Amino acid sequence: MTKLFIVPQRRIGLPSGIWTRRLWLALGAAVAGIILSTLLQMSVYSQPRLPLAGGETTVQNRTSRAYEQPAPNLDNYWSDRHAVGDLAFEAAFVTAPAKVNPGLGPLFNGTSCTGCHIKNGRGMPEKGQRVIRASQLLTAASSQNSSPASSTGDLSGDSLSSSQFPTDSYTVETIAPGENAQPVPGIGTQIQEQGVYGYAPEAVIQVDWQEQQGTYGDGSSYKLRSPQLQLARFNGQPLPTGLLLSNRIPPPVFGAGLLEAVPEANILQQADPDDLDRDGISGRPNRVWDVVEQAEVLGRFGWKASSPTLLQQSAAAYRNDMGVTNPLFSATDGKPDIDLGILKAAAIYVQTLGVPAQTQLDSPAVQRGEQLFMDANCAACHRIELPTGQHEIPALVNQTIYAYTDLLLHDMGSGLADNRPDFQATGNEWRTPPLWGIGLAQTVLPYSSYLHDGRARSLAEAILWHGGEAESAKERFRTLPADDRAALIQFLQSL
Amino acid sequence: MKNRLKIWVGIGTCALVNTGTALAITGATTEQPTMYGTGAESGLMAQANTCRAVAVTGGGEGEDEIPSGEGGEGGEGGEGGEGGEGGEGGEGGSSTTSPTDSPTDSPTVFLPPDQRFSDRQIITDFVDKLIVPNYQFLTQQSGELSVAITAFTQSPTDTTLKAARQAWLATRSPWEQSEAFAFGPAASLGLDAELDDWPLNEADVQAVLDSQDVLTPDYIDNLQTSQKGFHAIGFLLFGTDNDKALADFTPRDSAYLEAIAPVFDQTANDLLKSWVTGIDSYPAYREEFVNAGEGSSTYPTIQAAGAEIVQGILGILDELGNVKIGEALDSQNPFLLEGRFSQSSLQDFQNNLLSAQNAYLGDFPAGNTDGRGLSDFVAAVNPALDTQIRQQMQAAQVALNAIQPPIERSLCDPTMQPQIAAAQESILDLFTTFEQQVLPLVQQ
Numbered sequence: 001m002t003k004l005f006i007v008p009q010r011r012i013g014l015p016s017g018i019w020t021r022r023l024w025l026a027l028g029a030a031v032a033g034i035i036l037s038t039l040l041q042m043s044v045y046s047q048p049r050l051p052l053a054g055g056e057t058t059v060q061n062r063t064s065r066a067y068e069q070p071a072p073n074l075d076n077y078w079s080d081r082h083a084v085g086d087l088a089f090e091a092a093f094v095t096a097p098a099k100v101n102p103g104l105g106p107l108f109n110g111t112s113c114t115g116c117h118i119k120n121g122r123g124m125p126e127k128g129q130r131v132i133r134a135s136q137l138l139t140a141a142s143s144q145n146s147s148p149a150s151s152t153g154d155l156s157g158d159s160l161s162s163s164q165f166p167t168d169s170y171t172v173e174t175i176a177p178g179e180n181a182q183p184v185p186g187i188g189t190q191i192q193e194q195g196v197y198g199y200a201p202e203a204v205i206q207v208d209w210q211e212q213q214g215t216y217g218d219g220s221s222y223k224l225r226s227p228q229l230q231l232a233r234f235n236g237q238p239l240p241t242g243l244l245l246s247n248r249i250p251p252p253v254f255g256a257g258l259l260e261a262v263p264e265a266n267i268l269q270q271a272d273p274d275d276l277d278r279d280g281i282s283g284r285p286n287r288v289w290d291v292v293e294q295a296e297v298l299g300r301f302g303w304k305a306s307s308p309t310l311l312q313q314s315a316a317a318y319r320n321d322m323g324v325t326n327p328l329f330s331a332t333d334g335k336p337d338i339d340l341g342i343l344k345a346a347a348i349y350v351q352t353l354g355v356p357a358q359t360q361l362d363s364p365a366v367q368r369g370e371q372l373f374m375d376a377n378c379a380a381c382h383r384i385e386l387p388t389g390q391h392e393i394p395a396l397v398n399q400t401i402y403a404y405t406d407l408l409l410h411d412m413g414s415g416l417a418d419n420r421p422d423f424q425a426t427g428n429e430w431r432t433p434p435l436w437g438i439g440l441a442q443t444v445l446p447y448s449s450y451l452h453d454g455r456a457r458s459l460a461e462a463i464l465w466h467g468g469e470a471e472s473a474k475e476r477f478r479t480l481p482a483d484d485r486a487a488l489i490q491f492l493q494s495l
Numbered sequence: 496m497k498n499r500l501k502i503w504v505g506i507g508t509c510a511l512v513n514t515g516t517a518l519a520i521t522g523a524t525t526e527q528p529t530m531y532g533t534g535a536e537s538g539l540m541a542q543a544n545t546c547r548a549v550a551v552t553g554g555g556e557g558e559d560e561i562p563s564g565e566g567g568e569g570g571e572g573g574e575g576g577e578g579g580e581g582g583e584g585g586e587g588g589s590s591t592t593s594p595t596d597s598p599t600d601s602p603t604v605f606l607p608p609d610q611r612f613s614d615r616q617i618i619t620d621f622v623d624k625l626i627v628p629n630y631q632f633l634t635q636q637s638g639e640l641s642v643a644i645t646a647f648t649q650s651p652t653d654t655t656l657k658a659a660r661q662a663w664l665a666t667r668s669p670w671e672q673s674e675a676f677a678f679g680p681a682a683s684l685g686l687d688a689e690l691d692d693w694p695l696n697e698a699d700v701q702a703v704l705d706s707q708d709v710l711t712p713d714y715i716d717n718l719q720t721s722q723k724g725f726h727a728i729g730f731l732l733f734g735t736d737n738d739k740a741l742a743d744f745t746p747r748d749s750a751y752l753e754a755i756a757p758v759f760d761q762t763a764n765d766l767l768k769s770w771v772t773g774i775d776s777y778p779a780y781r782e783e784f785v786n787a788g789e790g791s792s793t794y795p796t797i798q799a800a801g802a803e804i805v806q807g808i809l810g811i812l813d814e815l816g817n818v819k820i821g822e823a824l825d826s827q828n829p830f831l832l833e834g835r836f837s838q839s840s841l842q843d844f845q846n847n848l849l850s851a852q853n854a855y856l857g858d859f860p861a862g863n864t865d866g867r868g869l870s871d872f873v874a875a876v877n878p879a880l881d882t883q884i885r886q887q888m889q890a891a892q893v894a895l896n897a898i899q900p901p902i903e904r905s906l907c908d909p910t911m912q913p914q915i916a917a918a919q920e921s922i923l924d925l926f927t928t929f930e931q932q933v934l935p936l937v938q939q
Contacts (some may be wrong), residue, residue: 113687
């Protein structure tokens, strides 16, 4: 109980005169903690309690189904809504007309929510799961110059001749006011890699993994890989110049409801856009377009925090990833493929999922790893604790959560940059992804990988890719002795 | 999904509480409560109370208005009786201190450390005596299916057609028996979807049949998952209602069948390999699982692997009781039965139940294996619980067998409703036992 949470003390320089008072405070707190923990221990539990990563939504589950559990604190009403939402989240769409789930496409990346977010976990960097965002450099858009497409035809596969695709249409994703992603002619702002019969995918993508070597401080070496994208159009049309691409894997979806419920003020409080405190770490909120409110609001979701709410995130995924029109992002011909009820059901399913509890708290390596995590200042961005405030789902209200994110944008250096701005996010910036449940990533989905494009095959590789504002934290890790590096990884695995 | 269990418990209360809202919003469709009919849903499923095949959009129902949180909270009181969510109403049993996985009022025995789940043999046998033999049997059947399809397309007679259909059903059995352990590479490498995506993309399958495209295995391989796999082969072999006559087969049907069979067989073999040797340069998943607690990066303890077995059993019982049977029964919509083309959904249900049983016992009867199973652990620490589980499994089997096949027809037979509902209930009873009693034992 005493190690229920290890909450980091903010490292603030204090005048030496108050050290005595701090000592007494600490002693008092310790005594109070012991009394409190004894009282709590005496209640129902015979087993030691685990950190409640998601507050009252926390589930004790370290299996492949850990991300698929409903929050245990849902009342009957919301349990039922969760169950209904589960069906919506699993529903695979097919080409209309159909008896069950018509509305797919005509162009799409995946056919169901779970098709990409398999078992609610992070998807693989493969066709059918990844999504590649595209945009056109403003300067290039005005020029009519085009470069020849690379190896067109070679990539299209012998059995998929372009004659099979009479139409030459493409999906024009909805562009929100203020969005700085200029659509690419013939592609839009996202590459749909699949089409229903008769519709050519917008492009065929080949990913080549480029390996590079690095060396730890102790002299041992490691390998990193990064994806090189090659695009070809089915119709043989050349690709425009100034094409900006951002290759992204689906993130895990549990816990997102809690992040939605964090009061904006608590997020902004940590922001330091101009690094006024000169700690080398900025933290900038993204400001994005809310299509329901018709206003610019704080962005929270997605790799660049370009989506403000889970409803809008779900609606955009239906529309752009599956080609399923809905009340928020409707078709030009008017009638949406799904109604607001189904759209909301899918969003509610995500909002009402439980968060897996941390494990292996008794492990000395995990404890050591946590200390190293703090020492390396990882928590400056991977902010450990956040409060939630109000939300229409009572189970999410007023929780203390341990998500390990500040929901802010940070410059992560040129190595990770996609160079594609997204609302206020620059080409170098990414939103700090939550780390809760990250130790289960490969239990839920073996061989799944980390970072926005899935380039990191292990947590160590993910850390080693950190740069920019995280350069010194990365260097700290890189120069640790092997045992300490292993301990830090073991701590992450315990989350 | 397990929370859907509570729906049956609380449905009366909720219906009472919410009748006003329900009437207001769903209008005339409330003669009988739908499964999720706790009030305000107005989606397509809710309109389907008469037994008929009804088109469904986007996974069923939702609602257009989100009522305030208070709207649906009336049902709480109905819970205690069934122990649907242990801890509620217990002393200090707020959900803060009561993880659903270990309800405080469960009759779970507290185990001394030396009796806790630590038997590596159970974990090893789960792979070597169940998962691998099951997938081996699947590949044997998928190979025979491929041969039977070729025999039929080369010499289409009633006899070869019957043999091909039998081979499809025989392949379906080990697949449905494997659903209690669909974790690992089956999910992440997309093999599950390749083999068994549902629903079939009938429009695109028809478009391919109507086209001039040359149908080769490579061509099929590039199609969407909903155009290949079990349901595509089933559609081609059986027609939409197990009613395709020999004379109805076109040369295009045969070409599609010939091209799809080797692709399907290859995927089944990939699934087996992903566990035993590894595919696509990924290591064999067998090692991750059997080394739980000893170097496995995915299962830090043996208990975690034990919990995986229980979660797999829970997963298939939930899917079977609440979705496969529950959804179709509540909406009275045979379109939601996955084995509709071959009218073999009931066979799927029986094999799913068998899958849960095999996972519990650690055996694969079709392959004559007899491993050390979870049941051996349960029998050692709580023999009464083991007996109870075996009885409940037997009861669920009897209840399923009491349904008149094909369920695609009996679903809409009013006299068969009690049998179908009883089968569902017996499966959910089993689910409750595993959730409330077995899982806490393994996790201790």
